[in-house]
Amino acid sequence: MARSCRRSVSPGEYVEASVDLAMFHELTGPLTLKVLRKLGSDKPWDREKLVIVLDHQVPADTVKTAELHKELRIYARRWGIPYFYDVGRHGIAHQLLVEEGFVQPGMLIVGADSHTCTAGALGAFATGVGSTDMAAVVATGKIWLRVPESMKIMVDGELPKGVYAKDVVLHVIGEIGADGATYMAVEFHGSTIESMSISDRLTICNMAVEMGAKTGMVNPDARTLEYLRSIGCELRYPVLRSDDNAHYAEELHIDASKLEPVVACPHRVDNVKAVAEVEGTPVDQVFIGSCTNGRIEDLRVAAKILKGRKVAEGTRLIVIPASQRVLKEALREELIDIFVDAGGVVCNPNCGPCLGGHMGVLADGEVAISTSNRNFIGRMGSPKSEVYLASPATAAASAVEGRITDPRRYLP
Amino acid sequence: MKIRGRAWKFGDSIDTDVILPGKYLTLTEPKELAQHAMEGIDSEFSRRVQPGDIIVAGRNFGCGSSREHAPLALKHAGVGAVVAKSFARIFFRNAVNIGLPVVICPEAYEAVEQGDQLEVDLEGGVLRDLTKGVELKFTPLPSFLLEILSSGGLIPYLKSKLGVRDAL
Numbered sequence: 001m002a003r004s005c006r007r008s009v010s011p012g013e014y015v016e017a018s019v020d021l022a023m024f025h026e027l028t029g030p031l032t033l034k035v036l037r038k039l040g041s042d043k044p045w046d047r048e049k050l051v052i053v054l055d056h057q058v059p060a061d062t063v064k065t066a067e068l069h070k071e072l073r074i075y076a077r078r079w080g081i082p083y084f085y086d087v088g089r090h091g092i093a094h095q096l097l098v099e100e101g102f103v104q105p106g107m108l109i110v111g112a113d114s115h116t117c118t119a120g121a122l123g124a125f126a127t128g129v130g131s132t133d134m135a136a137v138v139a140t141g142k143i144w145l146r147v148p149e150s151m152k153i154m155v156d157g158e159l160p161k162g163v164y165a166k167d168v169v170l171h172v173i174g175e176i177g178a179d180g181a182t183y184m185a186v187e188f189h190g191s192t193i194e195s196m197s198i199s200d201r202l203t204i205c206n207m208a209v210e211m212g213a214k215t216g217m218v219n220p221d222a223r224t225l226e227y228l229r230s231i232g233c234e235l236r237y238p239v240l241r242s243d244d245n246a247h248y249a250e251e252l253h254i255d256a257s258k259l260e261p262v263v264a265c266p267h268r269v270d271n272v273k274a275v276a277e278v279e280g281t282p283v284d285q286v287f288i289g290s291c292t293n294g295r296i297e298d299l300r301v302a303a304k305i306l307k308g309r310k311v312a313e314g315t316r317l318i319v320i321p322a323s324q325r326v327l328k329e330a331l332r333e334e335l336i337d338i339f340v341d342a343g344g345v346v347c348n349p350n351c352g353p354c355l356g357g358h359m360g361v362l363a364d365g366e367v368a369i370s371t372s373n374r375n376f377i378g379r380m381g382s383p384k385s386e387v388y389l390a391s392p393a394t395a396a397a398s399a400v401e402g403r404i405t406d407p408r409r410y411l412p
Numbered sequence: 413m414k415i416r417g418r419a420w421k422f423g424d425s426i427d428t429d430v431i432l433p434g435k436y437l438t439l440t441e442p443k444e445l446a447q448h449a450m451e452g453i454d455s456e457f458s459r460r461v462q463p464g465d466i467i468v469a470g471r472n473f474g475c476g477s478s479r480e481h482a483p484l485a486l487k488h489a490g491v492g493a494v495v496a497k498s499f500a501r502i503f504f505r506n507a508v509n510i511g512l513p514v515v516i517c518p519e520a521y522e523a524v525e526q527g528d529q530l531e532v533d534l535e536g537g538v539l540r541d542l543t544k545g546v547e548l549k550f551t552p553l554p555s556f557l558l559e560i561l562s563s564g565g566l567i568p569y570l571k572s573k574l575g576v577r578d579a580l
Contacts, residue, residue: 027437031480034440038567056437064438114478114502130480130506132566178425179472183501212472212500268425355434355477374476376429378452383433 001125001147003238004108011149011249020107020237022137023051025093026068028112031131033075036138044079045141051083051102052076053093058350061358091323091349094118094291098202099231099325105220106237110137115291115373117208121201122228123220123240125185128209148185148214149249150242155192157257162408164301165200166293166371166391168192168254169207170262174272176252182212184249187242192256193218198227199297206292207373210269217242261407263369264389267377275394275406285316285368286399287380288392289347290354293371294322296329298392303335305396305410306342312402317344318360320352344399356381369398413534413562415492415513417464419541421526422453424470428503431474431482445481446488457489464492466532468524471496474503483507493532495520495539508557511565515539517550534558 002009004017024032029052036042044050052072060066069087076084085096094115097103105123109116112134119126129143137143153172173180186208193201201218208216218224219241228235261275288294288302299321311317319339321327327349330336339346345360353360354372362368362381368388370380375387390398393407400410430452432445439445450457467473467486473496474482483506486494493513497520507514515532517539524530528543537552552558563569 028478028480030440035567039570062438068438068440112478114476116478128478128502130478130483130502130509132480132509133505136566136570178475179498179500182472182498209502212475214501355429355437357434357437361435374427374429376427376452376476378433379429383430383452 001108001145003106003240009147011147013147014144015147016142016144017108019049019110019137019141019143021049021051021102021109022134023053023093023097023111023113023116024134025053025055025113026065026072027056028131028134029072030068032112032134032138033071035132035135039135039139042075044081044138047079047081049141050081050138051097052081053085053096054087054090055092056351056355057357058090058348059087089324091325092291092294092351094206095295095322095326098122099323101228101231101233104228104233104235104237105224105239110134110143114209115206117213117215118202118206118291120208120215120217121198121205122224123217125215125217127215146183148183150246151181151184151186151250151252152248153186153188153252153254155188155190155254155256157192157255159192159256160259162261162393162406162411163259164391164393165196165203167259167262168256169204170264170272170389171259172252172254173207173211173264173270174262176211178210178268178270179212181208184213186211186213186216188216188218194221197297198223199295202295203292210373261391261394263394263404264375266375266386266388269374269389275404278388278404279406281404282367282402283315283369283398283404284366285318285360285362286395287318287353287360287368287370287372288395289320289322289352290372291322292373293392294320294326296326298371299326299330299335302392302396303338305393305407306344306400307338309342309400311343311399315399315402316360317342317399318347318353319344320347320359321349323349353380355379369395369404371395413513415464415466415532417462417466417492417530419466419468419524419526419528419530420461421524422467422469425472425475426453426469428474428476428479428482432479432485437479437481439481442484442488445485449485449489461490463490465490466492466530467494468520469494469496470521471498473499475500478502480506480510483510483512487512495532497521508560509566511561511563513561515550517548519548523548534561
């Protein structure tokens with residue numbers, strides 16, 4: 001934030017920051033444009049710094065959605081926006097921003113979507129805003145922000161078998177609550193985080209907003225730089241890390257070696273219980289996908305469990321890769337074969353049923369286990385349905401048994 | 413700026429999916445959004461709420477998504493203000509930006525009952541429960557946020573500052 005304001009700043013201060021990258025999608029973009037037009041012009045401040053993505057309901061599921069897609073398509077064409085991800089080049093925005101190389105350490109990123117904080121996994125300061133804030137950004141390239149206090153979450157030790165990044169972050173949310181980090185920038189430190197893949201770090205930072213945080217971040221390290229090199233991304237910003245003597249408003253220490261697989265039970269993300277406590281709960285639907293857990297690494301974990309097995313009768317499995325790139329890789333590795341052979345449905349990359357839009361919404365009284373990030377009342381469909389949040393391994397094992405299942409029994 | 417209306421009580425962590433369910437995110441007209449306000453938790457709300465009515469809630473009101481559709485739905489359903497123990501940050505920003513007054517008053521939840529007649533004085537930092545004859549104090553928002561609210565939101569505020577005229 002200090003870099004973006006060109007001066008030193010301290011927590012509690014209000015600053016006007018320059019934005020390095022802005023993103024909106026078909027559900028928040030049209031409202032943004034509506035607000036912009038009220039101001040007189042919808043011309044973007046810098047067309048190279050704006051990414052527009054169709055990702056929530058792709059391809060269009062209704063005429064209404066088609067109109068929203070069309071509006072963004074026309075907008076992108078009118079202003080010559082180079083980074084417009086139309087149907088066919090699409091993927092969930094938070095995944096696309098990373099894999100297309102838009103996210104770099106040291107950047108200030110705002111997105112009209114709450115899970116924009118995902119990008120913090122690469123050491124960017126990334127936060128979600130609403131449509132009016134986004135309109136101000138698109139018009140001026142600037143945003144007012146309150147410099148947040150920081151919270152340090154130390155995770156040390158080796159993760160036991162069957163315990164994944166998703167279990168770690170759900171555990172943290174269960175500990176501190178859905179408002180445990182409100183307004184704060186949450187930094188994830190420790191040997192467990194350092195040894196995690198970029199994919200796992202993305203999962204963790206993705207859910208920072210579920211503890212109320214403004215952003216979640218991991219210090220960029222050799223792994224981050226190696227990842228950026230591997231996707232051909234040239235560094236254009238200073239690689240910033242938190243100071244060794246940084247002051248934290250709060251600290252939390254977690255011994256990763258003592259964790260076990262967990263689920264967030266209906267209807268709150270902080271209603272976290274060990275899988276063992278709810279094992280055997282029948283599930284009508286299993287969803288593996290979303291910006292939290294729809295990456296190739298997640299699909300590999302699920303496929304390992306589902307290989308040569310069948311989804312239980314009476315249970316539906318829906319798998320949605322997070323982007324076209326992830327889908328292509330899953331095809332190449334023949335993971336899609338495994339899901340289809342198991343009796344699962346594989347849909348094209350997008351947000352899918354995560355927010356109850358389409359591709360597997362729930363009926364009254366139905367229960368789902370999902371690798372997504374929210375289990376609020378009615379989130380995936382009927383207000384009388386229930387959603388449990390879990391890791392891809394727990395979700396896959398549950399698909400095989402048709403009931404919430406401890407994945408450790410299915411792992412070598 | 414004073415707001416008067418009846419109290420509607422809701423609990424902790426009222427999220428944006430119950431305020432405005434995801435299936436309505438393809439709507440962009442405030443009047444249409446208003447018909448679904450609070451539908452996830454009270455399907456009668458949008459029909460029964462009256463202009464000026466005040467939501468009184470617990471902690472973390474508006475947690476979840478960045479959808480501005482949520483505060484828009486409340487505002488256009490007639491909600492005059494939301495009083496809560498605390499707010500989720502994106503909702504808080506969005507509410508101010510679209511001109512829906514938000515008040516942090518931790519004592520209100522225990523003091524106020526459903527249906528009580530309330531009056532909120534935003535500048536004075538006073539919440540009065542007229543039914544009970546109780547007065548609660550809260551820290552008013554900083555003056556620039558109050559100015560945005562009294563203009564009706566960030567856009568009318570900017571327009572008046574910049575002297576932009578309404579487009580036809």
